[in-house]
Amino acid sequence: MTPKGDLKMDKMVVVEGSYAVAHAVKVCRPNVISAYPITPQTHIVEDLAKFIADGEIQNCECINVESEFSALSALVGSSAVGARSYSATTSQGLELMHEVLFNVAGMRLPIVMTVANRAVSAPINIWNDHQDAISQRDTGWIQLYGENIQEVSDMTAQAFKIAEDKDILMPAMVCMDGFILSHVYEPLVMLEQDLTDEFLPSYEPLNILDPKKPLSFGAFADPNYYTEFRYMQQKAMTNALKKIEDAADEFYDLFGRYYGGLIDEYQTEDADIILMAMGSIIGTIKDTIDKLRQKGVKVGLLKVRAFRPFPAEAIRKAVKDAKIVVVLDKNISLGLNEGALFTETKSCLYNTSNHVPVVGYMIGHGGRDIRMSTIENIISEAQEVMKSGIKVESQFTDLREELL
Amino acid sequence: MKQLFVSGHRGCAGCCDAMAAKFTLMGAGEDCIVVSPTGCLEVMTTPFPETSWNVPWIHSLFENAAAVASGIEAALIAMGKKGNTRVVAIGGDGATMDIGLQAISGAFERGHDFTYVCVDNEAYMNTGVQRSSGTPFDASTTTSPVGKVSFGNQRPKKNMPAIIAAHGSPYVATTSLGYAKDMISKVKKATETPGPTYIHCHAPCTTGWGFDTSKTVEIAQMAVKTGLWPLFEMENGEVTKVRKIGKAAPVEDYLKMQSRFKHLFSKEGGAEEIAKIQAIADKNIEYYGL
Numbered sequence: 122m123t124p125k126g127d128l129k130m131d132k133m134v135v136v137e138g139s140y141a142v143a144h145a146v147k148v149c150r151p152n153v154i155s156a157y158p159i160t161p162q163t164h165i166v167e168d169l170a171k172f173i174a175d176g177e178i179q180n181c182e183c184i185n186v187e188s189e190f191s192a193l194s195a196l197v198g199s200s201a202v203g204a205r206s207y208s209a210t211t212s213q214g215l216e217l218m219h220e221v222l223f224n225v226a227g228m229r230l231p232i233v234m235t236v237a238n239r240a241v242s243a244p245i246n247i248w249n250d251h252q253d254a255i256s257q258r259d260t261g262w263i264q265l266y267g268e269n270i271q272e273v274s275d276m277t278a279q280a281f282k283i284a285e286d287k288d289i290l291m292p293a294m295v296c297m298d299g300f301i302l303s304h305v306y307e308p309l310v311m312l313e314q315d316l317t318d319e320f321l322p323s324y325e326p327l328n329i330l331d332p333k334k335p336l337s338f339g340a341f342a343d344p345n346y347y348t349e350f351r352y353m354q355q356k357a358m359t360n361a362l363k364k365i366e367d368a369a370d371e372f373y374d375l376f377g378r379y380y381g382g383l384i385d386e387y388q389t390e391d392a393d394i395i396l397m398a399m400g401s402i403i404g405t406i407k408d409t410i411d412k413l414r415q416k417g418v419k420v421g422l423l424k425v426r427a428f429r430p431f432p433a434e435a436i437r438k439a440v441k442d443a444k445i446v447v448v449l450d451k452n453i454s455l456g457l458n459e460g461a462l463f464t465e466t467k468s469c470l471y472n473t474s475n476h477v478p479v480v481g482y483m484i485g486h487g488g489r490d491i492r493m494s495t496i497e498n499i500i501s502e503a504q505e506v507m508k509s510g511i512k513v514e515s516q517f518t519d520l521r522e523e524l525l
Numbered sequence: 526m527k528q529l530f531v532s533g534h535r536g537c538a539g540c541c542d543a544m545a546a547k548f549t550l551m552g553a554g555e556d557c558i559v560v561s562p563t564g565c566l567e568v569m570t571t572p573f574p575e576t577s578w579n580v581p582w583i584h585s586l587f588e589n590a591a592a593v594a595s596g597i598e599a600a601l602i603a604m605g606k607k608g609n610t611r612v613v614a615i616g617g618d619g620a621t622m623d624i625g626l627q628a629i630s631g632a633f634e635r636g637h638d639f640t641y642v643c644v645d646n647e648a649y650m651n652t653g654v655q656r657s658s659g660t661p662f663d664a665s666t667t668t669s670p671v672g673k674v675s676f677g678n679q680r681p682k683k684n685m686p687a688i689i690a691a692h693g694s695p696y697v698a699t700t701s702l703g704y705a706k707d708m709i710s711k712v713k714k715a716t717e718t719p720g721p722t723y724i725h726c727h728a729p730c731t732t733g734w735g736f737d738t739s740k741t742v743e744i745a746q747m748a749v750k751t752g753l754w755p756l757f758e759m760e761n762g763e764v765t766k767v768r769k770i771g772k773a774a775p776v777e778d779y780l781k782m783q784s785r786f787k788h789l790f791s792k793e794g795g796a797e798e799i800a801k802i803q804a805i806a807d808k809n810i811e812y813y814g815l
Contacts, residue, residue, distance in 0.1 A: 153594075153596060180603050180604060182600070184596065184635065186595070187627060187630065187631030187634070188627060191589060191592035191595070191632075194593050195591050195595045195599065196596055197583075197592075197598065198592070198593035198595065198600065199596035199603075201583055201598050202606055203600070204596075204599075204603060219654055224585050270723075330581035332555060332558065334581075335579055336581055337571050338583040339571075340572070340573040341568055341571060341582050341584075343573070346573050364640060
């Protein structure tokens with residue numbers, strides 16, 4: 122079970138989520154930051170630019186590129202030289218990076234990027250859902266989702282540690298809900314410089330671009346070789362499953378703060394109904410569970426921190442005694458009518474002896490507010506499914522029928 | 526002299542890219558990092574697990590070489606490793622003038638200390654000779670083919686050196702594979718000039734232009750001698766040096782050497798088209814004082 126970290130009240134400050142992340146990046150001692158402005162990521166890079174303008178980040182260059190495509194491309198170059206490299210983006214910017222995302226993963230460059238999750242156009246919409254990052258799930262990036270700004274801040278250091286591990290060497294996205302987390306002011310303990318220096322040693326790359334030892338990066342691989350490159354990337358992702366857990370444990374040992382490893386569980390020990398979700402919705406679900414527990418409803422929560430690599434074993438174990446699993450997704454695969462976490466959860470239970478019913482709800486598209494009453498409705502529908510079986514496997518939530 | 530670009534690559538006999546890479550490295554020297562966008566040069570020099578590069582070399586994507594170079598330069602500075610190391614991008618005309626133009630504009634505007642070398646063989650050769658914005662007027666390519674009602678590509682070449690000069694680049698020069706010493710010395714000057722510098726190299730492609738593999742240098746020289754490819758240097762936006770050509774050769778002498786222009790000599794109305802191309806050369810001769 123989750124070790125509980127007690128936040129030291131005397132160390133807590135109230136800052137904006139973006140500032141907390143920018144501070145965390147600073148504390149991780151990056152060498153190159155490259156980003157292009159896009160709402161709601163802007164405050165993060167503005168804060169970083171101010172740190173640099175004030176001389177607060179040593180040995181660091183900040184590149185104000187002309188597009189997200191170049192933002193990440195510049196980091197291909199910097200990371201290949203051995204620089205700890207960071208970017209931040211969201212939505213259209215992340216989609217514009219699509220081609221580069223594959224390239225970074227294929228070249229095994231441990232770049233870390235904050236994604237302030239936002240819906241994708243059209244219609245254009247600047248508010249939160251997870252469609253942007255979910256649409257990049259097969260690009261070979263580790264994807265971690267944070268629940269609140271404390272977790273996202275601390276996750277930044279964990280992400281560098283995981284990505285730069287010699288058994289991993291894969292890039293990582295730290296996903297935080299746009300506006301809901303990027304623009305919220307909350308009390309938190311800012312990532313500590315002294316502890317972070319201990320937790321995250323400087324990046325020691327295996328191979329770099331160096332005139333004294335010339336190597337070729339990004340060669341082309343014909344059918345005789347390509348498959349093995351793909352296999353090794355998958356192997357690195359498999360290795361990351363343990364590393365993500367280890368990083369969370371090591372972080373807890375040093376900092377005393379813990380949010381789960383691949384997943385986290387809340388009130389699941391005796392739960393008949395287990396909800397699954399990622400990101401800031403976790404807080405709303407926990408509050409709803411607290412309310413319903415008082416009424417005797419046996420409901421719990423499985424929080425997914427790592428979407429890539431997908432924590433199949435951890436999920437199977439967590440839901441083994443559940444009578445129903447309800448998955449909430451802030452994204453949809455159009456044409457399948459399912460959110461990605463739902464599809465993949467179902468998939469990881471298939472071919473096992475666990476035949477627990479799994480239902481999915483797509484929720485909070487384009488920043489639509491998610492209320493506790495909506496979660497309560499979903500839970501009461503789950504109680505109905507336990508009695509009479511699945512009637513609707515996956516559905517939209519809170520549709521405004523009068524607009525259709 | 527140590528060979529920084531070695532033979533054994535998969536380029537065609539008489540390949541312009543191989544020559545351009547070799548001359549570029551002879552000018553840039555050993556202490557450099559090379560970025561190549563996608564294209565013939567990348568494909569033919571690095572079939573895994575082999576490489577022709579005796580300098581550190583990186584290929585990322587088609588449209589981002591200048592951005593990758595920006596990141597390399599920034600990282601070297603941030604980590605205190607810049608020293609005299611030069612960052613050199615070598616890209617084709619498609620990667621430079623079309624798909625990579627935005628990243629190049631950004632990198633030059635930001636003022637990174639690097640040199641970009643465009644190896645302009647005037648079409649997308651790696652994918653089979655499709656038209657680019659470097660394709661000259663009336664050239665037949667697979668996507669601007671000559672036909673019953675067409676003489677081929679109907680647009681003039683994009684003036685890339687002027688675009689780069691407009692970014693405030695301290696050093697912009699054109700060169701040609703017909704003049705190896707000219708190229709080597711201009712690359713050397715470009716890499717020794719602080720800031721973002723640019724070399725635009727005219728590079729005849731035996732496969733795409735349709736000429737015998739022994740003629741790469743001869744054809745490159747003829748483009749210069751006709752005035753179709755002026756050799757000049759620009760410093761801080763001003764033309765400071767021009768290679769004089771004396772009495773210019775007629776453009777026919779250049780066009781007739783290549784099958785991409787052969788329709789100009791067989792098709793009705795060809796003479797008028799050749800006159801239009803002669804007018805392009807005449808304009809260059811006048812403008813640059815060749």
